[in-house]
Amino acid sequence: MGAPLSAWPWEYLGSFKYVLFGPLIGKVLYSIIHEKEDPLTLLTTSWCLHILLLCILRAVIHQLWSSYTNMLFLTRNRRIIQQGVDFKQIDKEWHWDNFIILHGLIASMVCCLVPSSLQNLPLWSTRGFITTLVLHVGVSEPLYYWVHKRFHSNNYFFDNYHSLHHSSPVPQTSTAGNATLLEHLILSITIGIPVFGTNLMGFGSVCMIYGYVLVFDFLRCLGHSNVEVVPHQLFEKKPFLRYLLYTPTYHSLHHTEMDTNFCLFMPLFDALGKTLNAKSWGLHKQISLNAGKNGKAPDFVFLAHVVDLSSSLHVPFVFRSFSSIPFSMRFFLVFGWLPGIVAMLAMWAWAKTFLISFYNLRDRLHQTWAVPRYGFQYFLPFALDGINNQIEQAILRADRMGVKVISLAALNKNEGLNGGGTLFVNKHPDLRVRVVHGNTLTAAVILNEIPKDVKEVFLSGATSKLGRAIALYLCRRRVRVLMLTLSTERFQKIQKEAPADYQQYLVQVTKYHAAQNCKTWIVGKWITPREQRWAPSGTHFHQFVVPPILQFRKDCTYGDLAAMRLPDDVEGLGICEYTMDRGVVHACHAGGVVHYLEGWTHHEVGALDVDRIDLVWNAALKHGLKPVSSKPT
Incomplete structure (x- = not known):
């Protein structure tokens, strides 16, 4: 059993x-339906509606930050920690929004x-704005600094309550919310003091509540974004600002060197407490300067494309969690x-190829670029x-x-597009x-999925x-191949490529009913349900369509x-390739x-070299790639 207040009560x-x-939504709906109140009136009378709106806006801020930080085609040169986010971290941060529910209930x-x-x-209240600022700087900032530092200095508190937050190797906006119940209860006090303190003093306003909470979340996301967006020139022109606003680089140092940089948003308190990391400003300037330069070139690039409108939403910068599971x-x-x-x-009008994911493959950078064209456009x-x-x-x-x-x-x-890449070579x-x-x-x-005892395929x-x-x-294995094609010329051309002793195993057929007694179908051209009816009961459909x-x-x-499963030592992989399982990629990608x-x-373009099929297969197994079996059962 875990430590008290370490788990969330609604985990189950x-x-x-x-x-x-539900109760908040029910109260709002009751007011609209039974009390005949219109939504505009509710905005001035219903705190239930305000709480719901505020919770939604907080989630939107986190989502927008997440979308931006995962737009690698925009942020790759601004990233502080270059490592990719893997499935383990994504799963650990799956319920990052628990704190929004908690704060809504409170x-x-x-x-x-x-x-x-x-x-x-x-x-609006100007006095309220000033009071909130004073309470934040005078109470919330030092309180958070002191408590945060205690979480690190006490092994019991760190191991049971704070280690979860630091278990994510790459800070992300979701990491900001990934913490234990006790931590977020303390954060509730931190964020609540300026809000409720100002209201109790009689200086509260709607803009103050919305503004403070949303700016608070915005700055939390900024610090955990792992993307340096604050220009170093700002601090060079106004040096005092570096003590009033932290940067993503500043906070990332707390995640890599955990005995420094404990502040909430203001490095001033780290300076006063002598916990300011000496590398903070130099590293920030270095990353800011490198933003306009190209980063390390990847050794391998997979040039993908969008399949359709729905699958185009299966990218990390839309929903990171959704992209981490098969589409x-x-x-x-x-x-x-x-x-x-x-x-x-x-994208059709002017977009260029963009980077959608990267990960390390045997300590080498592997990237996936995408051509901004949808499947139907091809x-x-x-x-x-x-x-x-x-x-x-x-x-x-x-x-x-x-x-x-x-x-x-x-x-x-596509062969009709560029001859399998021959055009470019x-x-x-x-x-x-x-x-x-x-x-x-x-x-x-495909060939290794076909049982060795098969004597005929369609x-x-x-x-x-x-x-x-x-x-x-297959003909070299003395397997009879019923080749569906209307072009006798193309069939004969392929047949002549086979050794003379094996040409008899290649048979041209022009209709699907020719395969009504064959239980092994290899489908390379889309077939309708009506055409599938010709297959006998018990048929297994292999496919590359x-x-x-x-x-x-x-x-x-x-x-x-x-498809094939990537080697076990791949790091930073956190996106599924279309409908494939985690860690599985299409065979052409693996190739x-x-x-x-x-x-x-050599370039591998145009026609396939049949003599290299076994060579490539053995090389794949040698490097730790594993077949994803779809053999008939």
Whole structure:
């Protein structure tokens, strides 16, 4: 059992904890429905409505800060701690907003006890503003400094109450709220003294309450943002300001060197208490100066793309927690469609490739960039040149930065778009960065899912890059391959690539009913539920088609898209790749990783080299990548 007041009393509720706002919501709705009060009148009479609005605004401030700090395409050169945020930290901070519920409940109890003191407050009071400022500087700041320092100096209090807050290796806005119940009870006193003190003195106002609480949260998020936004020139021109306002760099030093920088917002109290870290101003200036420079170049880049409007919301700068779990449609995504459409149009008009995630792979920086184009745009003939231009600019930028390998995601290497990357390699023969489509490992993953005793398979998308390689590989294993294609010329071209002794195992078929007795289907071209009806009961559908086919048949099994689990020593990974599980990436992504880890110097573009399939597969296993099995059961 934990120490008293270390756990939250509503932990057992999980995500249902928001029902604690039920009485407040019920009171507001009752006033509107039964007492016939309009919302504008309630703003002047109902403290329940004000508490709800304030709680919502506090959550919005934290979310906006979180969105900004996770916009790596804007903040990567301003980050203080360069390490990425991993799944462990995200899970630990999942319920960061417990303090908002706590403060809402405390405010409700206070308003119930002394309702008259909070009724009919003026909108603004200059005396109230001054009084609040005096109480904050004279009481809240030194009180917080003293208590915070005691939490660090006493092993019992630190281990049982404060270590949770410091367990996050990378400060984030969510880290500000990730603390024990006792800490936030103390923080309630810290934030409550100026608010209720000013009201009890008769100088309270609506703007004072909203303003102080929201500015308090804003500054807490600023300190925990891990992004330096305060220019060093401000402190050089006005040196006294460095003692009145802390910076993200200043507070990050408290998380790395915990015996310094204990202040709430004002370093003045660290200076008076002789706990000010000597590196505070120098490090702040250094990071501020580096903001305009390019950071360390990654060794490997995966060039992704947006799939559709809903999945575009599956990025850390929208909801960090949502992006850390496999994508699936959720009700709350509906509210993001309108801003998503606006963002889509803006990106279509002028956006450049942007950075959406990074993590360390064997002590090397791995980044995921994204082409600002949605899936449907890849099928608009007039958009193809613009998309190729975006991809080309990303490759050239990676080349200038010194990136070693850039891997292309599914639609970015479409055969009809750029020949699987061939267009760029031919156009720029002197590229130092290696361009990789990763399909060799995709083929290897699919082929290793097929049981060794299978004697016949049905293959759709048979003349695509992957289909061709799979067919040629399987025929060498003396597996009969029913290749669905209407083009006899393309079929014969592939058949002639097979050794003479194995050509008989490649069979052209033109209709799905030819596979009505085959229980192993490899789907490389989207098939409808009607076409799936030709598969016999017990069929297993392997697939390399995007998007995946509908799981229509209840008497059949369906494989996932080809994927591999990253090595166990990957650090700072906190985002799921579309519908993949944590730590799992599409096989083409993993193929680029293997290309980099092996130090191969060739481009992997265009047609697949069948002779390299086993080589790439063994290299992937050697480096700790693991297959994600979707074999038939």
